[in-house]
Amino acid sequence: MGLLTREIERAPCTVEISHKFESLHAHVRFNNGAVVNPGDEVTVQGPEIMAPFGEVVSEDREAIILRASKLEQLWTRLTGDLEVMELCEFSFSEEVTL
Amino acid sequence: MNVQTPHTADITNVDESLALQEAQAKMDSQFATDVAMQNTLLTPRFYTTDFDQLDAIDVSPVRKDWDALIAEMEADPNKGHFKKNEDWDEVDWEGMEPGLKKEFIDFLISSCTAEFSGCVLYKEMKRRGKNGDIVQLFQLMARDEARHAGFINDALREAGVAVNLGFLTQKKKYTFFQPKFIYYATYLSEKIGYARYITIYRHLEAHPEHRFHPIFKWFLEWCGDEFRHGEAFALLMKTDPKLTSGRNVLWIKFFLTAVYATMYVRDHQRPEFHKALGVDPDWYAHSVFTKTSALTEQIFPITLDIEHPRWQPTLERLHRANVGIAEGKSEGGLSGRLKSWANSARAALCFVQLYTIPANKHRVPQSTRLEPVY
Numbered sequence: 244m245g246l247l248t249r250e251i252e253r254a255p256c257t258v259e260i261s262h263k264f265e266s267l268h269a270h271v272r273f274n275n276g277a278v279v280n281p282g283d284e285v286t287v288q289g290p291e292i293m294a295p296f297g298e299v300v301s302e303d304r305e306a307i308i309l310r311a312s313k314l315e316q317l318w319t320r321l322t323g324d325l326e327v328m329e330l331c332e333f334s335f336s337e338e339v340t341l
Numbered sequence: 342m343n344v345q346t347p348h349t350a351d352i353t354n355v356d357e358s359l360a361l362q363e364a365q366a367k368m369d370s371q372f373a374t375d376v377a378m379q380n381t382l383l384t385p386r387f388y389t390t391d392f393d394q395l396d397a398i399d400v401s402p403v404r405k406d407w408d409a410l411i412a413e414m415e416a417d418p419n420k421g422h423f424k425k426n427e428d429w430d431e432v433d434w435e436g437m438e439p440g441l442k443k444e445f446i447d448f449l450i451s452s453c454t455a456e457f458s459g460c461v462l463y464k465e466m467k468r469r470g471k472n473g474d475i476v477q478l479f480q481l482m483a484r485d486e487a488r489h490a491g492f493i494n495d496a497l498r499e500a501g502v503a504v505n506l507g508f509l510t511q512k513k514k515y516t517f518f519q520p521k522f523i524y525y526a527t528y529l530s531e532k533i534g535y536a537r538y539i540t541i542y543r544h545l546e547a548h549p550e551h552r553f554h555p556i557f558k559w560f561l562e563w564c565g566d567e568f569r570h571g572e573a574f575a576l577l578m579k580t581d582p583k584l585t586s587g588r589n590v591l592w593i594k595f596f597l598t599a600v601y602a603t604m605y606v607r608d609h610q611r612p613e614f615h616k617a618l619g620v621d622p623d624w625y626a627h628s629v630f631t632k633t634s635a636l637t638e639q640i641f642p643i644t645l646d647i648e649h650p651r652w653q654p655t656l657e658r659l660h661r662a663n664v665g666i667a668e669g670k671s672e673g674g675l676s677g678r679l680k681s682w683a684n685s686a687r688a689a690l691c692f693v694q695l696y697t698i699p700a701n702k703h704r705v706p707q708s709t710r711l712e713p714v715y
Contacts, residue, residue, distance in 0.1 A: 258510075260506045261487070261491075262494075262504075262506060263491055264491050264492070264494075264495050265423070265488065265491050266487040266488055266490075266491045267453070267456075267457060267460075267487060267490035267491040267493075267494045267504070267506075268457065268460050268461070268464070268483075268486075268487040268490065269457075269461070269506045269508075270461070270464055272468070278469075279389060279515050280389060280515070281389050281515060281516065281517035282514070282515065282516075282517070283514075283515050284512055284513065284514045284515075285387075285512070285513050285515070286510075286511070286512045286513075287510045288510075289510065290510070291507035291510050292506075292507060292510055293505070293506070293507055294506060296498065296503070304510075319515075319516055319517050320517045323388075323516040323517035323518055324517075324518055324519055324522050326386075326516060326518075327518050327522040327523070327526050328526065328599055328600075328603070329386055329458075330388075330458075330462070330518070330522075330523060330526040330527055330530060331526050331529065331530045331599075331600055331603065332451075332452070332455035332459075332530045332533075332534055333451070333455075333603055333604055333607045334448055334451055334452055334455075334537065334607070334608075335444075335447055335448055335451050335607045335608070335610065335611050335614075336447050336450070336451045336607075337607065338447070338610070339610050339663060339664055339666075339667035340610070340667065341443045341444060341447055
């Protein structure tokens, strides 16, 4: 990883989307043990994956990981916390009027 | 259709549940292809944290309480609760007043996104963690969140809103939060979530004529999950006294103020929802803050002085400033921008005024665990 340069990495991944009454969830798992670090960008290749209601869809895809440069990683570590309020639940969106 | 298989709400373990779901026959996609449905893209955020620090947590100092809590979660008291049964009344979506319908759907979508994001976060921690205690906890919490999200999603479908999970193929940037900020934010979020749900539930128990949707009947057991998640974060914080002392107390005060103020502002932006419930948002906010403060005394050494003369009027001014920011933005042009800036400055000042109200201090009890009593 360079101080200023970004590197591109490809990783096989499995995308799983559950659109069921009992469980609504979605996850991407990298199958080669790739680990995402602060500031990295991940794009799963291919068309949008849609799970119809009642289904669990699991697809093997390729993900492109755009590795953050050393500097970006440091910056994300230092400033990421500013957005931490996103973790809070407030029942409503932030829109003032709907 | 998945008629023959057991309901996954009855299953305790996430992986078991996933395996079962995968094995189930694929069912019709009538709803997904139904173009008449309003399509809402869920947009959870993606985070990383310091996983080594998370793995270094040693729950030995709270082992007894920890094991009891995990056992309770493993026993899964809400297994089977998140199913529709005869209590799920028919909802007259067509006849619902349009203003209320908009606000209520906003409530459902925001709640669904929050549960869903919680699931993504907890599952990520579970995947990357190596500490058995921590991994087990996050697995159990991810199970609950996915279940809640699925339940709300179903209510949304009834309202003609289909959530779109296609976000996974979009570009995602991973941001970074320190573990301690995750603890403060999610602990508070779970406890205030409990207080919010139980306050509405008890109110509707006394005034069932205001229950305009059956989902509120599920809030009692639902908030039990929120309560237990909060307990888990309280115990995590208890393992390291530094998290709740010294300079971190300033952070705790920041989170308390930010969460209370944001809740106040957001609730006041949804007047039709509260009118339909027969709830005065000022009464509701005060009632929720009082409960949350009492609960958070279990681990935080301070509570906010919500009885201070400056508290309520400043919240009201903050709400007005927030409306002003939005008005300025929609007006556009130079005057709109100036209005928006002036109100942003006003809002920031309000926050400072709230933050600088002296906090109430107390001695944190030796034993952390609480039971839901409201």
